[in-house]
Amino acid sequence: MDAYGHVNNVVYLRYLEEARIDFMFRVAGEAVGSSESEVPEERAPFRAGCVVARHEIDYLKPLFHRYEPVTVETWVTKLNAASATLAYEVKDAGAVYVRAETVIVPYDMEKERPRRLTDGEREFLEGYFDDSSAAPRLR
Template sequence: MNKHLYKCPVRWSDMDVYGVVNNVSIMRLLEEARVDFIWGISKKNGDAFFDQGSVVVSHSVRYHAPLVHKHEPVNITMWVSDISAATVTIAYTVHDGDRLCTSAETTMAPYCYKKSRPRSLSAAESAFFETYLHQDSGVTL
């Protein structure tokens, strides 16, 4: 099973008045990591998954420990926890060093914006996501 590692900077502006990275900023960091991961579908012509369209269906997030600003990036590891003909679920862990801060999943669906309707995953999209498929992550959400 492949996993995708994104070294994500935590910006000073990501912290809230309590001195921790708040839930909205965590979602932005996960989005940044997800875009980096999915870009791998078509490195030559940009990202086919976003080019043809996709939508977020759901998010599930669990906070294990606070995340704070630091100069070194945090590690966001991603893999595919579920795939069907019309959805893909991306799982994440956010680690600050050895400490697990966040675990999450995002379910996405390919979408045709020109026709305003869902579409199926293409063969290339399915093949890409299947190389990252691992259904037993060992991380509890």
């Protein structure tokens, strides 16, 4: 919390990080099967590595300290050969507090350089793709 009792702006990045990690590892892992050892490397989403290239956040309404949870909805708005853009809304039943986007880049940890999305990563992300005008947008 900041001095005014609001969720601090940096904390929102943590919320987005937690949602992104859950999405890219737990949800993606469940999409390809329960046992990672049974899934070929080229089909296992994000196992080879991924980094954040960019964040953009619009703070729409202050979120005050409370005990009720908020939800972070996550979807894909853009897919390129070597990057993807994830969109988020941090909200509850009554309000949207933040809209944000993150550009993620698949990364080869051994070679220390960006790589292309694998077929498994692209297939997983396509299942959450929504670039419609109905999807919330940043400016």
